[in-house]
Amino acid sequence: MAKSTIYAGLEIGTSKICVVVGEAKRDGTIKILGVGTAPSRGVRKGEIVDFQKVQTVLNDALVRAEEPSDVMIRTVFLGVTGGHIKSLNSRGAWRLQEDQGEITEDDVEEAKEIARNVEIPQDHVFLHSITRQYIVDGQEGVRQPIGREGRVLEADYHIIHGVRGRIQNAVKCVREVPLEVEDVVFTAIAAAQVVLNREAKAQGALMIDIGGGTADYVLYEDGMIAASGCVPLGGDHITQDIAMAVQIPDRRAEELKVTEGSCIFDDLSPEDIVRVEDDNGFMIAECERSFLNEVIHLRVREIFEQVKTRCEGHIGHLAAGIYLTGGTSLLKGIDVVAQDVFERKVTRAGSAPVSGVTATFEKPQFSAPIGLIRYAQILDQEKPFMSPLRKLGRKMADLLSVVP
Structure with missing residues (x-):
């Protein structure tokens, strides 16, 4: 990871549209450089219903975030929500070769792929695949199985998915501003990164x-x-x-x-x-x-x-x-x-208290947009229990690549 990295988080909410610019430092801390917020229009129950109204408000919020941060925002982590967002827990089991002594990285990947190979509605797409734990020969709570002896490795995952068209519309709306979408994040996952220790x-x-x-x-x-x-x-x-x-x-x-x-x-x-x-x-x-x-x-x-x-x-x-x-x-x-x-x-x-955040933005209505910066930092550090979307089988990354 570089000495520091600049990220931007975007939450398009029913009440407000909020853009946050943050600096992720090498020591693991983050500093908020700018926050721009404007009353939302064109959003109902967390979902975009009017592109033009949303884009007008989004441009206003962008300017308010860019001015204090002195950063020209080109790419964002996009927070999404809506009643279509669903989740499930899935476990995949992989039996090691008879002559194999230790669990390898390839074994872990095999167990992961089996766990992720779950049926979701045809019109849905994966948002997150989050490692919960590994189980080695029935022993639960294993965080790092590589190098351990065992016969059966299980990967336990929490999978979050949503309606493809609705997520695709949100991405398209943002790209028309124009902004690139680095990743799509369920807002509860983002908020939890700064609310729960x-x-x-x-x-x-x-x-x-x-x-x-x-x-x-x-x-x-x-x-x-x-x-x-x-x-x-x-x-x-x-x-x-x-x-x-x-x-x-x-x-x-x-x-x-x-x-x-x-x-x-x-x-x-x-x-x-x-x-x-x-x-x-x-x-x-x-x-x-x-x-x-x-x-x-x-x-x-x-x-x-x-x-x-x-x-x-x-x-x-x-x-x-x-x-x-x-x-x-x-x-x-x-x-x-x-x-x-x-x-x-x-x-x-x-x-939670974050460098650069004034008391105004420590209020609960800013938990999700500030959490997007923390989420981006976690992905950049490649934490093992928050898998990037780009590594999924039925990828959100694939969806992003085809949105015009």
Whole structure:
């Protein structure tokens, strides 16, 4: 690895489009050189629905990131999400030759290929193939099998995949800016790189990144990814619920959610009334605070219940608990609801302190874009448990090469 390398991460989210420029140093640290963000347009539930609107906002965010960093951005690591993102765990077994004494690199590659040879929907493409562990003659938890004696080697993988067309559209939209896409990354994987430390992953932790249109999650057990995915619900759905319940415009509902709302509705007086005014100061609606908070609570609880259902069988192993990040994690009382649903310790977290990041960008809504820089650094260092997409069988790299 060179003395330092400059990377750019791009998150096209439902609420914002964010570009981060970071310097990965030889000692393993990273320094954020610039962050550009602009309110999102043309994105619904984490997926691009209007190229032109997205590209206009993206160009604005690019300028804001390039100016302080003094870097001309040409290539990005692109974060993607959406309800189409799925995952599974797969294990491949390889029997060594009878006269063979030790496991070789070729044996490891054979076991890997068998593990990766799984059936996914025909219209899907692999996003990530992440090594969980190796098993040698039934002994689990082996991190480096080469040189060990054994007869049967198994490779245990966590595989993440998504709809080819939707991912291809995101890549095409970015390339038309024009920017080259170095790699495509599921945003939960990126966010986890700066939200969860090694100890939390080893103890068992579930990170939920709740944005405007989606709730992305990744669960670790014994330092290994056990589950990941995306629930297509987020803060914008809460806003829409408020708008319908109180009968006010979405813009006022968003303001009401942020300034007056909470996820806790018990023990509130019926005389505690929230009033909504228009731009001229005239009252256009009012409701009991308990009613407003119950509307928020119900949707937040639904999000957590869906994540819990998808992670069934793993929740009891989360000694480090639940980590909430993303802009919607700033809602008052959201940690209380999460604790009630998961019955585990809950931590609200932004990105871990990173050189060059001001307090503004350590907020939870920037975990994923800053995490893209950390992810890029990990790939560059060729960490054995985060395999580059370019090494996959049914490659995302192949997909990138054919996008016009």
